Amino acid sequence: MKRIVVAGAGGFIGGHLVKALVAHGYQVRGVDKKPLNQWYQVTEEADNLILDLMIKENCYQALNGYHEVFNLAADMGGMGFIETHKADCMLSVLINTHLLMAARDKGINRFFYASSACVYNATKQTDTDNPGLRESDAYPAMAEDGYGWEKLFSERMCRHFSEDYGIIVRVARFHNVYGPFGTYDGGREKAPAALCRKVIDAELGGVKDIVIWGDGLQTRSFMYIGDCIKGIQDIMYSNIEEPINLGSSEMVSINQLADMAEDIGGVKLDRLYDLSAPKGVRGRNSENTLIRHYLNWEPSTPLIDGLRQTYAWIREQMIVAKESKKPVRFN
Numbered sequence: 001m002k003r004i005v006v007a008g009a010g011g012f013i014g015g016h017l018v019k020a021l022v023a024h025g026y027q028v029r030g031v032d033k034k035p036l037n038q039w040y041q042v043t044e045e046a047d048n049l050i051l052d053l054m055i056k057e058n059c060y061q062a063l064n065g066y067h068e069v070f071n072l073a074a075d076m077g078g079m080g081f082i083e084t085h086k087a088d089c090m091l092s093v094l095i096n097t098h099l100l101m102a103a104r105d106k107g108i109n110r111f112f113y114a115s116s117a118c119v120y121n122a123t124k125q126t127d128t129d130n131p132g133l134r135e136s137d138a139y140p141a142m143a144e145d146g147y148g149w150e151k152l153f154s155e156r157m158c159r160h161f162s163e164d165y166g167i168i169v170r171v172a173r174f175h176n177v178y179g180p181f182g183t184y185d186g187g188r189e190k191a192p193a194a195l196c197r198k199v200i201d202a203e204l205g206g207v208k209d210i211v212i213w214g215d216g217l218q219t220r221s222f223m224y225i226g227d228c229i230k231g232i233q234d235i236m237y238s239n240i241e242e243p244i245n246l247g248s249s250e251m252v253s254i255n256q257l258a259d260m261a262e263d264i265g266g267v268k269l270d271r272l273y274d275l276s277a278p279k280g281v282r283g284r285n286s287e288n289t290l291i292r293h294y295l296n297w298e299p300s301t302p303l304i305d306g307l308r309q310t311y312a313w314i315r316e317q318m319i320v321a322k323e324s325k326k327p328v329r330f331n
């Protein structure tokens with residue numbers, strides 16, 4: 001039976017991935033540095049370990065007796081976090097480096113690395129009308145400062161461990177992922193969850209306005225978590241040897257995203273644009289020719305459908321938190 005380690009299992013995507021792998025019948029070990037009561041989801045059938053994977057010895061311990069690794073562990077968040085925690089983001093290089101060293105020495109045969117659209121050259125993202133970022137647009141390199149450079153460096157480290165030590169490595173560049181069990185407050189949340197939270201605040205509490213970061217014209221695409229989990233597994237077990245986009249190509253402006261959240265909540269709010277807030281690149285979208293070519297598939301859950309599910313889940317959490325007068329999220 002396959003024995004698989006998921007690093008970052010206490011996080012948003014890791015929690016969903018552990019659940020999916022256990023459902024396939026695999027033996028799964030989930031590892032995260034957070035205490036178990038702070039994991040977004042805990043799958044009881046998995047072997048859940050609390051270890052700081054920046055520390056080399058812990059990576060060796062985590063991989064002992066296992067065959068495959070999905071590395072989703074990183075210190076990360078939305079724009080509000082990565083623009084203000086560049087050093088913390090770069091320190092995640094220790095996690096991937098030590099996991100690769102342990103993978104080499106422990107005979108791991110397949111290794112997945114979660115990279116990001118933040119590796120793409122910033123000069124290709126200056127227009128809201130982005131035609132979609134192709135995999136080749138990462139070079140010449142001008143990645144997102146901090147977080148993006150760490151991802152790009154770690155991608156290359158994966159490549160060289162594959163070339164020099166024969167580990168099969170797969171790298172996916174995720175474009176914004178959203179869905180139930182994601183962060184929606186506390187400073188690490190991303191736009192879809194943040195806007196849902198603000199609209200729910202208005203819906204439940206009678207607030208009449210909503211703060212939008214930037215002028216709202218900046219564009220992005222957002223991938224539903226279900227598509228992300230399918231894509232991760234399909235890429236891991238494919239023959240795709242180069243980093244590949246894993247993202248939706250349904251590009252919307254942040255204003256359009258806010259419109260959708262308002263439609264779901266049945267409210268219309270006055271928009272206050274905070275032009276001094278972190279806003280990231282002007283336009284970003286995923287170009288999916290390569291993934292269609294290899295997998296005959298691409299992430300395609302319509303944003304409005306995924307957002308409806310996300311909104312419902314966040315609303316439920318906020319009502320519980322309100323009733324118990326304590327936050328249900330920890331970071």
Ligand code: NAD
Nearest residue numbers: 008010011012013033052053054073074114116174176177
């Ligand atoms: P997340 O923050 O919810 O999960 C990451 C997990 O890693 C957290 O639970 C955290 O505690 C854990 N972690 C951090 N440092 C650790 C350490 N030293 N040892 C052990 N565990 C540690 O993030 P996510 O949204 O689930 O993202 C998963 C991966 O996907 C990350 O590598 C991220 O950079 C990448 N990614 C995510 C998105 C997105 O939109 N969510 C976009 C691009 C790339």
